[in-house]
Structures are given as C-alpha cells and as structure tokens.
Amino acid sequence: MILPIVAYGDPVLRKVGVDISEDYPNLEQLISDMKETMYNASGVGLAAPQIGKAIRLFVIDATPFAEDEELSQEERDYLSNFKKVFINAKILKEEGDEWPFSEGCLSIPKINEDVFRQETVTIEYLDENFKKHTEVIDGLAARIIQHEYDHIEGILFTDKISSLKKRLIKKKLENISNGKIQPDYRMRFPNLKRR
Numbered sequence: 501m502i503l504p505i506v507a508y509g510d511p512v513l514r515k516v517g518v519d520i521s522e523d524y525p526n527l528e529q530l531i532s533d534m535k536e537t538m539y540n541a542s543g544v545g546l547a548a549p550q551i552g553k554a555i556r557l558f559v560i561d562a563t564p565f566a567e568d569e570e571l572s573q574e575e576r577d578y579l580s581n582f583k584k585v586f587i588n589a590k591i592l593k594e595e596g597d598e599w600p601f602s603e604g605c606l607s608i609p610k611i612n613e614d615v616f617r618q619e620t621v622t623i624e625y626l627d628e629n630f631k632k633h634t635e636v637i638d639g640l641a642a643r644i645i646q647h648e649y650d651h652i653e654g655i656l657f658t659d660k661i662s663s664l665k666k667r668l669i670k671k672k673l674e675n676i677s678n679g680k681i682q683p684d685y686r687m688r689f690p691n692l693k694r695r
C-alpha cells in the first residue's frame with residue numbers, strides 16, 4: 501500500500517525515533533509499504549518519520565545511482581546491489597573529508613541544495629530479519645544513509661544549508677507545509693486547511 505508522505509513542517513519529522521523490537525505490530529507489512537511508497541515517489545530512501553512513525557527504521561534502494569556514468573565502475577557495481585532495510589541503526593563513526601552533494605527529500609519536494617557530509621560512515625543496524633550488521637560504507641551509499649539516518653534523529657537536510665540559502669527557500673518551504681504545491685505522489689500536509 502502506498503502511504504502518504506509527511507511534508508516539511510510536520511512535528512513528526514522533528515522527533516527522535518525510538519528503537520523497535522521484533523514484535524512491533526505488522527512490521528513486515530510496514531516495511532513492504534515503505535518500499536512501495538519510496539518506489540512510487542522515485543526515491544532512493546525513505547525513513548519511518550516520513551510516513552508518520554517516529555521509530556528507528558529506514559529503507560534504501562540506491563540502484564538508480566548505479567546508472568551514473570561519472571562514477572567508477574566499482575562504485576556503480578556496489579550501488580547496483582545496495583538495497584537494505586535499517587532497523588535501530590546507530591552511526592558509530594563518520595570520517596573523511598566533507599564533500600558537497602545536491603540532496604533532495606521526499607518530504608521537501610522540488611527543492612535541492614548542496615549538503616556537505618563526511619565520506620565514510622561506520623553503522624551498526626539490524627536487517628529485516630533482526631540480524632545484526634556492522635558495516636563501513638562510503639561514497640553515495642554513505643550519503644543516502646546519512647540523509648536517512650538524520651531523519652530518525654529528527655534532522656532534515658535543510659538544517660545543514662547556509663542561512664542565506666535557507667532564507668532564499670523560506671517561502672518555498674512554507675508553501676510545502678501549507679500544501680500549496682503539486683507533488684508527483686501522495687502527501688500529507690501539516691498546515692493544509694480543509695474546507
């Protein structure tokens with residue numbers, strides 16, 4: 501089932517997600533719905549707060565980035581298999597130089613801004629079978645993880661841009677919260693006045 505994606509301004513996007521246990525109600529269905537919702541919106545990642553649940557769960561499918569001909573063959577091969585579910589994730593370490601990448605977010609449609617993040621993350625998480633993994637990941641896959649991980653910490657990419665850029669997009673962000681946009685997928689707007 502495709503779930504409505506929560507728009508910028510909804511308080512759930514500002515909550516720090518809580519860990520879940522294996523008996524979280526209908527977890528398998530929730531994960532499947534989140535993937536369907538992500539694919540329907542042509543996203544490469546989706547975090548549970550974006551569908552209204554402040555829990556530590558996100559899904560990633562980086563395979564669209566594997567088409568990028570500017571990347572090395574090694575990175576493309578890696579991205580072409582990067583589909584994962586992250587439960588109760590914890591970033592243990594971030595290292596390397598910060599590099600800019602133009603990020604977008606399904607909760608903030610049609611806005612893209614350069615965000616600086618470090619190259620490499622070490623992350624500990626449970627997969628959909630509650631099997632524990634600790635992995636060191638870099639490049640674009642790390643970038644997507646950092647963006648989704650921020651969501652379960654209540655952080656949005658617009659928090660990480662310069663105050664000048666933030667001023668320039670202020671009106672656009674208000675329009676998103678007020679539902680004065682035409683997204684290409686189903687959304688839920690915090691300030692939409694129903695008549």
Ligand SMILES: [Zn+2]
Nearest residue numbers: 604605606607
């Ligand atoms: Zn996002």
